[in-house]
Amino acid sequence: xxxxxxxxxxxxxxxxxxxxxxxxxxxxxxxxxxxxxxxxxxxxxxxxxxxxxxxxxxxxxxxxxxxxxxxxxxxxxxxxxxxxxxxxxxxxxxxxxxxxxxxxxxxxxxxxxxxxxxxxxxxxxxxxxxxxxxxxxxxxxxxxxxxxxxxxxxxxxxxxxxxxxxxxxxxxxxxxxxxxxxxxxxxxxxxxxxxxxxxxxxxxxxxxxxxxxxxxxxxxxxxxxxxxxxxxxxxxxxxxxxxxxxxxxxxxxxxxxxxxxxxxxxxxxxxxxxxxxxxxxxxxxxxxxxxxxxxxxxxxxxxxxxxxxxxxxxxxxxxxxxxxxxxxxxxxxxxxxxxxxxxxxxxxxxxxxxxxxxxxxxxxxxxxxxxxxxxxxx
Ligand code: ADP
Numbered sequence: 223x224x225x226x227x228x229x230x231x232x233x234x235x236x237x238x239x240x241x242x243x244x245x246x247x248x249x250x251x252x253x254x255x256x257x258x259x260x261x262x263x264x265x266x267x268x269x270x271x272x273x274x275x276x277x278x279x280x281x282x283x284x285x286x287x288x289x290x291x292x293x294x295x296x297x298x299x300x301x302x303x304x305x306x307x308x309x310x311x312x313x314x315x316x317x318x319x320x321x322x323x324x325x326x327x328x329x330x331x332x333x334x335x336x337x338x339x340x341x342x343x344x345x346x347x348x349x350x351x352x353x354x355x356x357x358x359x360x361x362x363x364x365x366x367x368x369x370x371x372x373x374x375x376x377x378x379x380x381x382x383x384x385x386x387x388x389x390x391x392x393x394x395x396x397x398x399x400x401x402x403x404x405x406x407x408x409x410x411x412x413x414x415x416x417x418x419x420x421x422x423x424x425x426x427x428x429x430x431x432x433x434x435x436x437x438x439x440x441x442x443x444x445x446x447x448x449x450x451x452x453x454x455x456x457x458x459x460x461x462x463x464x465x466x467x468x469x470x471x472x473x474x475x476x477x478x479x480x481x482x483x484x485x486x487x488x489x490x491x492x493x494x495x496x497x498x499x500x501x502x503x504x505x506x507x508x509x510x511x512x513x514x515x516x517x518x519x520x521x522x523x524x525x526x527x528x529x530x531x532x533x534x535x536x537x538x539x540x541x542x543x544x545x546x547x548x549x550x551x552x553x554x555x556x557x558x559x560x561x562x563x564x565x566x567x568x569x570x571x572x573x574x575x576x577x578x579x580x581x582x583x584x585x586x587x588x589x590x591x592x593x594x595x596x597x598x599x600x
Contacts, residue, residue, distance in 0.1 A: 223287040223595070224255075225588045226277075226341075230292070230330035232322055235260040237273045239280050240588040244596050247589045250393070256280035257584070266326075266333040274337065289334050289343045290591035292583070293327040294379060294432070295320035296347025300354075302590040304598055305331060305343045313345060319373070320431070322469075342598055344591040351381030354422040359519075362429075376434075378426035380408045384416040385423075386586045387529045387579040392421075394566055394579075403520040405513050405574075408581065409539065410530030411439040411482070415509065417516035425519050427512050433468055436512065437505045439482035442472035444508070477501045484532045484539065506542035513543070517550060523574050526552055529581040540569065544576060552576060 223243055229236040236259050242252035258276050263269040291305070295316045303309045310331070317324040331343060352360075360376040361369055368374040384406045392399040399421030406416045413436040416426040427435025427443075436443045450468075453459040475482035478501035480490045490498035517523050528540050537560045544554045551573035558569040563578075570576030 223592070224281060224284050225591050225595075226286045226289045226334075226338075227584045227587045227591070228273075228289060228291050228330050228334060229584070229587075230263075230266070230326040232326065233261070233263055235263050235266070235269045235273065235330065236584075237277070238584045238588070239277050239286075240585070242588055242592055244592055247592060252585060252588060254585075266329040267336065270330070270333045270337055286338050286341045288591040288595040289338060289341050290587035291327055291331050291334070291343060291345050292348070292382065292587055293345045294323035294348045295377065296345065296349045297373070297377070298353060299345075299347055299350055301350050302344055302346040302594055304594050305345050309345060319377075342591075342595045344594040346382060346587040346590045348379045348381050349377045351385045352376075352378030352416075352423045352426050355424055355426070359425040374430060376426070376429040378414070378416070378423065379428045379432045380412065380414045380416070380426075381423065382583045382586045383408045383529060383581040384414075384418060384426070386582045387527050388418045388421065390566060390579050390582065391525060391527055391577060402525065403523045405516045405520075405523050405526045407509060407513070407526070407528050407533055407543070408530045409436075409509065409528065409533035409536075412441065413438045413443075413509070413530075413532075415512040415516060417519045419520045425516060435508075437477070437501075437508045438473045439484075440470050440473045440475045442468045442476075474501050474505060477504060484536060488536070488538060502539070502542060506539060506545070509543045510545075510547065513547070513552075514550065517574070522551075525575045525577055527577045527579050528569075529579055534564075534578055534580050540576075540578070544570070548572070550574070 225240045225242055227238040238257035239255045240252055241255055246252045256277055260269040260272050293313055297316050313324055313328055387406050388399055388404050392402055404418040406418055408414050412432055414426055414428045417424050433441050434444060450464055454461055474487055478487045478498045480487050480498050487498045487501055491502050532539050541554050541559055544552050553572040554570040554576050566579045568575055568577050
């Protein structure tokens, strides 16, 4: 069946068309028919019109049976959901917690529902995979009424990606996910680490929003909340401006003074730029701390996996992140690490094996959509 995947970002719309089914997913024979990106989206119905026009040859007059929508914040939904009025209003309500993301997904859903009203529309959430975290991992150590009444807690993000690499790695090993403990590092523009204990996320570095944890392209990651309150209360700074600073003007961009793009920063560091070198060191050090923490959380690990733009493509960042972890059982092989390859591959045969596994978020969304479509129509 033809499945359309839609991923609405802050100003773009990524789309992909698959021919797949439950059987194809099980046999790993799903076919990506076409994919593309509409940039500078100001009007979602127009963006979808562009996408459908581009997809017409691949569709060949056939109907789209299911549409999988990537939704960043799914609150406490533990799995992907067929979007009905209730799910739609929950996604809408969660816009308060994810104001940059959920409204875009909703706009894409509403436009797609107009365009393909007979298709089954499915929401695939970045948060669902982390719903298996135990309370001691997701609850902040503050009075419980903030959790109970205001839903202040760790939700975790990048769940579609962490789940995808954990499943792919298990398949490559010929093992069940339940037999593996994995530390998954999604290092892209946004970055997070996840402890996948026997197929289930038990902890992850992003928290209430995608701001917490690692140093990212333009996000600060961890910092003491009281430093911000100090700036607000004692220095009279504007809370909204600080929030914007932390999300859009921090991270690698701020500390390197070069760019938010790791390629530019590595180039500058190689040519002697001290701030760029410091940014690379800070990025790798923060990632390393979380890797150590999650090995402790699982009392060991079978594999450390790198994925996403930086994780898949940057040998120096993988080497820098793993440097000095040999006593924990992690060592990157310099030859394997620097081999030019886009395939899933081992880059270190240490006691904790080190792997690069390309993330397959779109495919995960397509497969979840098939699962929901199949359940709905049976
Ligand atoms: P997003 O989180 O937006 O999906 P990606 O996963 O595509 O982002 O990752 C984007 C990041 O990957 C950018 O910071 C870019 O610099 C980095 N990147 C891509 N290729 C390389 C490379 N060869 N070396 C270093 N960084 C890279």
